[in-house]
Amino acid sequence: MMRRFLLAISIAAIPAVAAAQSGATAGRSPDWIAIGMFLAIVIATLAITYRSAGSTKSKAGFYTAGHAITPLQNGFAIAGDFLSAAAFLGISALVYANGFDGLLYAIGFLTGWPIVLFLMSERMRNLGSYTFSDAAAFRLERTPVRLVAATGSLVVVLFYLIAQMIGAGKVIQLLFGVDYIFAVVGVGLLMIIYVTVGGMQATTWVQITKAALLLCGGTLMAIVVLWHYDFSLAKLFAAATTVHPKGTAILAPGGLFAEPVSAISLGLALVFGTAGLPHILMRFFTVKDAASARRSVFYATSCVAYFCLVIPMLGFGAAAILMADPSYFNVGASGQFNKITDLIGGPNMASIHLAHAMGGPVLLGFISAVAFATILAVVAGLTLAGASAVSHDIYGQVIAKGSASDAREVWISKAAAIAIGIVAVALAYAFENQNVAFMAGLALSVAASCNFPVLAMAIFWRGTTTRGAVAGGLAGLIASVLLVVLSKTVWVAVFHFSAAPFPYDNPALFSMPLAFAFTWLFSVTDRSARADRERRAFDTQFVQSETGIVLPLTEPTLVRAA
Amino acid sequence: MGHTPEATRRILADPKFQSLASGRARLRWGLSILTLVMFFGFVALISTARGALAATVTGTAIPIGLVLAFAMIVLVVALTGIYVLQSNARFDDLNGAVTREFGQ
Numbered sequence: 001m002m003r004r005f006l007l008a009i010s011i012a013a014i015p016a017v018a019a020a021q022s023g024a025t026a027g028r029s030p031d032w033i034a035i036g037m038f039l040a041i042v043i044a045t046l047a048i049t050y051r052s053a054g055s056t057k058s059k060a061g062f063y064t065a066g067h068a069i070t071p072l073q074n075g076f077a078i079a080g081d082f083l084s085a086a087a088f089l090g091i092s093a094l095v096y097a098n099g100f101d102g103l104l105y106a107i108g109f110l111t112g113w114p115i116v117l118f119l120m121s122e123r124m125r126n127l128g129s130y131t132f133s134d135a136a137a138f139r140l141e142r143t144p145v146r147l148v149a150a151t152g153s154l155v156v157v158l159f160y161l162i163a164q165m166i167g168a169g170k171v172i173q174l175l176f177g178v179d180y181i182f183a184v185v186g187v188g189l190l191m192i193i194y195v196t197v198g199g200m201q202a203t204t205w206v207q208i209t210k211a212a213l214l215l216c217g218g219t220l221m222a223i224v225v226l227w228h229y230d231f232s233l234a235k236l237f238a239a240a241t242t243v244h245p246k247g248t249a250i251l252a253p254g255g256l257f258a259e260p261v262s263a264i265s266l267g268l269a270l271v272f273g274t275a276g277l278p279h280i281l282m283r284f285f286t287v288k289d290a291a292s293a294r295r296s297v298f299y300a301t302s303c304v305a306y307f308c309l310v311i312p313m314l315g316f317g318a319a320a321i322l323m324a325d326p327s328y329f330n331v332g333a334s335g336q337f338n339k340i341t342d343l344i345g346g347p348n349m350a351s352i353h354l355a356h357a358m359g360g361p362v363l364l365g366f367i368s369a370v371a372f373a374t375i376l377a378v379v380a381g382l383t384l385a386g387a388s389a390v391s392h393d394i395y396g397q398v399i400a401k402g403s404a405s406d407a408r409e410v411w412i413s414k415a416a417a418i419a420i421g422i423v424a425v426a427l428a429y430a431f432e433n434q435n436v437a438f439m440a441g442l443a444l445s446v447a448a449s450c451n452f453p454v455l456a457m458a459i460f461w462r463g464t465t466t467r468g469a470v471a472g473g474l475a476g477l478i479a480s481v482l483l484v485v486l487s488k489t490v491w492v493a494v495f496h497f498s499a500a501p502f503p504y505d506n507p508a509l510f511s512m513p514l515a516f517a518f519t520w521l522f523s524v525t526d527r528s529a530r531a532d533r534e535r536r537a538f539d540t541q542f543v544q545s546e547t548g549i550v551l552p553l554t555e556p557t558l559v560r561a562a
Numbered sequence: 563m564g565h566t567p568e569a570t571r572r573i574l575a576d577p578k579f580q581s582l583a584s585g586r587a588r589l590r591w592g593l594s595i596l597t598l599v600m601f602f603g604f605v606a607l608i609s610t611a612r613g614a615l616a617a618t619v620t621g622t623a624i625p626i627g628l629v630l631a632f633a634m635i636v637l638v639v640a641l642t643g644i645y646v647l648q649s650n651a652r653f654d655d656l657n658g659a660v661t662r663e664f665g666q
Contacts (some may be wrong), residue, residue, distance in 0.1 A: 103631050104608065111601045111634075114641045118594045122649075234623040251625045252616030253608040260609045267605050271598070291654055298646040305639045309632065540570040546583050547657055549665045551569045 033365035034175060041213075041373050045194065048205045052198035059406040062199040062413060063130040063388050069204055069286040075299020078283050080207030081381040082109075082274075082300070083214060083307055085167050085374045086440055089348045095315020096322075096350040097340045099240075099250025102315055104257055106308040108267055112274025113304060117297040120275050123459050123545040124284045125293040131385075132281040132451065133393045136458045138544075139537035139553060141466040141530065143398050145454070148473035150393040152450035153278035155477065156443045157386035158424070160277075161379060163439035165428035167348075168375040174345045175352065175368040180432055187379060188425035194380040195387060195421075196414040200286060203380045210370075210377035211303060217370035218310040221351070224358045225317030236313070239320035245339050250319070265509035272512060273444030276452030279385035290548055318350040321357050328353045383417050383424075390416035438489035441506060445484060448508045449476035453515035457523075459545060462538040465531040468523025476515025483507030573664050582656040586649070593645055597638070604634060 056062040069077065084090075087109065094102030128134030133149035165184055172183035194202045229235040241248045257263035274280065284293040322328045322343065329337040330344055340347055355367035391413035396404045404412075454473040457464045484490055486502035523531070537553045544550060566574075573579050608615065608627070615627030 100625075100627060100631070103628070107601075107604075107631060107634050107638075110638050111597065114597045114638055114645070115594060117642050117645055118590045118597075237623060248616075252627055253612045257605055257608045258612070260606070263605045263609050264602065267602060271601065291649070291657075294646055294649055298642050301642045302639055305635050308635050536566055539566045539574060542583075543570055543573045543579070546586065547573070547579070547660050547665075549573065549661055551573075552567055 031176070031361060031365060031368075033361050034368045035365075037365045037369035038176065038372055041209075041369050041376075042190065044209065045190070045202075045206050045373075045376060048209070049194050049198035049202040052201035052205065055201040056197070056199035056410060057407070059130065059392075059409055061201070062410045063282075063384075063392065064285040065200040065204055067286060067288050071287055071292045071295035072299055073204065073208055074283060074287050074292070074296035076211040076303060077204045077207040077286070078280060078296060078300035079303035079307070080209075080211035080214070080377045081279055081283060082277075082304060083211070083374065084164060084378040085171060085371055086163070087307070088214060088218075088311070088374050089167075089171065089351055089371060091311050092314040092318065092351045093347040093349075095312050096318045096343075097347050098254055098256065099244070099246065099316070099319075100252055101254045101256035103308075103312050104253070105270075106311060108270030109274070110301070110304050110308050111267075112271045113297065113301040115271055116275045116280070117294065117301065119456065119460075120281065121284050121293040121297045122290040124281055125287070125290040126545045126548045127459065127541065128285060130282075130285055130392045131388050132278060132455055133389070133397075136455045136469070137397075138458065139534050139541045140458060140464070140469055141534075142401075144466055144470045145458075145473075146393045146397050148470050148477075149451065149454060150389040150398075152276075152446060152454070152473060152477055153389040153393075154386055155481070156276075156278055156447045156451065157382050157389070157420070158427075159439045159446070160443040161382045161386070161420070161424045162427045162431060163443070164375060164379050164382070165424050166431060168379070169428060169432070171348070171371055171375065174349060175371070181429060184425050184428045187375060188421045188428075190376055191379045191383050192418055192421040194376075195383045195417040199410075200384060203377075203384050204286060206373075206380055207377040210373040213370045213373050215303060215306065215310075217367055218307060218314065220363075221317070221355060221358065221367065222310045222313040224363075225313050225321075225354070228317075228321070228358070236316055236320060240316045242320075243323040243339070244319050250316075261509065262504050262506065265504055265506040268512055269441065269444045269448050269506050269508035271448075272452045272508070273448040276447035276450070276455065277444075278389065278447075278451065279381040281451075281455075282385050282388065283381075314351050314354060317358075318354040322350065322353050325357065328357070379424075383420050386420045387413045387417035390420075434494065438484055438487075438494070441489070442481065442484045445480040445506060445508050445511065446477060449480040449511035449515050450474075453512060453519060457516065457519045459541070461523075462535055462542075463523050464519060465523045465526040465528075465534050467526045467528075467531065468519045468521070471522035472515045472517075472519025475518040476511050479511035479514050480507045483511060569664070573660065576660065576663070578656055578663075579660050582653055582660060585656075586653055589645060589648055593641055597641055600634070600637065604630065 055065060060066050091102055091106050094105055124132060124135050127138050133146045136149045137145040165187060168187045169180045169184040172178055173180050194206055229239060237251060241250060244250050287293050287296055323339045326337065328344055329342045331337045343349060352367060356364040391409050395412045396409045450473050453476055454469050457472065458469055483502050484507055486500060487505055488500040489505055491497050491500040540551050540553050616625050618625050619629055
């Protein structure tokens with residue numbers, strides 16, 4: 001029945017998208033190569049989804065593709081989940097506009113990965129089955145800990161999703177000349193289809209396809225750029241510094257990490273936020289054991305690192321090639337233009353314009369399609385993570401106390417995916433012209449200040465109790481949201497107050513230690529019998545987290561006097 | 563307090579498990595600290611010694627900061643590689659032995 005539904009949707013959707021494209025191409029001639037490649041990606045991903053439709057009947061099939069993904073596949077899928085359009089278009093734009101500083105941002109993103117590998121991947125896989133809350137609530141009380149972890153997950157997912165959807169709408173609008181609303185609805189519809197029809201199996205393969213396309217596309221562009229400069233980095237840098245308004249300053253650190261408090265705060269959010277992203281942590285359950293989880297992070301790290309090497313080439317290449325050519329800019333009546341802000345479509349389009357400059361409409365079409373695939377894979381992963389927080393943590397474990405049938409839980413999850421998709425589309429539409437730069441940063445800060453501390457304390461520190469974990473998680477969540485609201489990016493840019501009470505852009509330096517301190521304080525002062533039980537259960541959790549051997553948490557029948 | 567289940571206590575007392583847990587802890591925390599020192603050291607260097615990083619490597623037009631940044635990327639992959647290789651070589655067999663002895 002699902003398959004028939006999917007076919008009907010795909011047949012209905014394709015002409016609608018095509019019609020929207022041919023209808024609204026103001027300011028830009030219809031680019032049939034780009035549209036063709038875009039349709040090829042839509043059809044390929046729908047075919048993947050169609051083939052995966054049978055895998056979503058059981059809970060394990062729907063949430064984790066039956067734990068049957070191989071480490072290499074999972075590594076690519078993790079990279080596909082992580083390398084968003086913000087990473088591809090955003091970091092190359094940062095390099096285009098600021099040079100070296102953009103590269104620093106990429107390094108921050110990358111440095112989260114060893115931490116994920118060393119601290120999270122194996123223990124997560126040994127302790128949990130479906131969501132990271134499984135590991136956080138392993139020996140703690142189910143209801144409060146899962147509620148806090150699920151809230152943290154949903155906040156991260158929603159903010160990340162809205163930021164991605166708005167970015168997606170803008171990019172698609174620019175690439176294909178589709179109206180913003182059609183673009184956002186189209187992306188929302190596709191991600192709902194992937195998740196509800198194909199579950200984790202389809203989401204994984206969409207992510208693998210995207211990662212392969214992104215790495216191929218990036219490599220191709222980098223080779224073309226380097227070829228243009230005789231494979232000499234020195235020539236490329238010389239060309240970029242000659243035409244860039246900031247000159248040779250783009251080869252040295254600029255403003256991004258100049259102020260130490262902001263630098264450390266951003267660094268903490270980038271490094272530890274990655275280790276608290278629910279859609280990333282969820283991917284460890286798609287492989288069969290802890291050793292496979294570990295290997296998949298190595299493959300993912302290699303992909304992300306390779307991407308970090310390639311992306312500066314695109315940024316510097318775009319600066320060197322585009323800035324010398326006024327046809328890529330909105331040139332004012334006086335013939336003057338700003339080489340950064342007046343780039344047609346904004347600096348985020350630097351890589352896209354570069355593709356056109358280097359390879360004409362064919363390369364432009366290909367790279368546009370890659371950017372589109374990038375968006376699809378990330379939003380699908382986020383939607384699945386959000387849906388499982390609702391269905392597995394809130395419904396399955398808290399409301400039904402673990403006694404819900406597989407079919408019921410999967411049904412709830414699909415309904416949740418549709419609801420999350422609709423909410424994300426509605427909010428992306430409502431916030432179209434708002435300044436949403438804070439949203440992705442907020443998502444990472446909440447991940448670093450709520451999800452990561454709760455999880456790390458629960459799996460590494462014997463003393464953690466339910467009371468401590470809940471207090472710490474809530475403190476981190478509330479502090480990070482509050483400090484972002486009081487910072488310049490929201491207080492001044494969104495609410496238009498004159499000065500921000502919180503002087504830094506990123507709250508992680510304050511909110512993350514606060515979460516750890518609260519967890520510690522409310523745990524050590526917890527003298528309840530429950531707290532004693534939870535501390536004692538650490539031994540069994542420790543054995544399982546190290547070896548994967550499943551043991552009873554407490555002696556089932558024998559209760560000895562102390 | 564004596565409430566820890568018998569099965570857990572037997573594994574905790576097993577020498578193979580102990581060497582697995584302590585070896586992995588040393589590797590895990592050692593590499594984590596190294597990674598964090600490396601990254602935040604780099605951040606500190608940038609916010610304190612910007613001028614020095616702008617100087618070019620002798621004989622080329624490529625600044626030192628850029629070389630360090632690319633070196634960081636390679637080092638991150640090397641660190642994860644070390645962890646995975648060490649785990650594959652040392653811990654998977656130990657883990658297998660413990661699991662065979664105590665697992666269901």
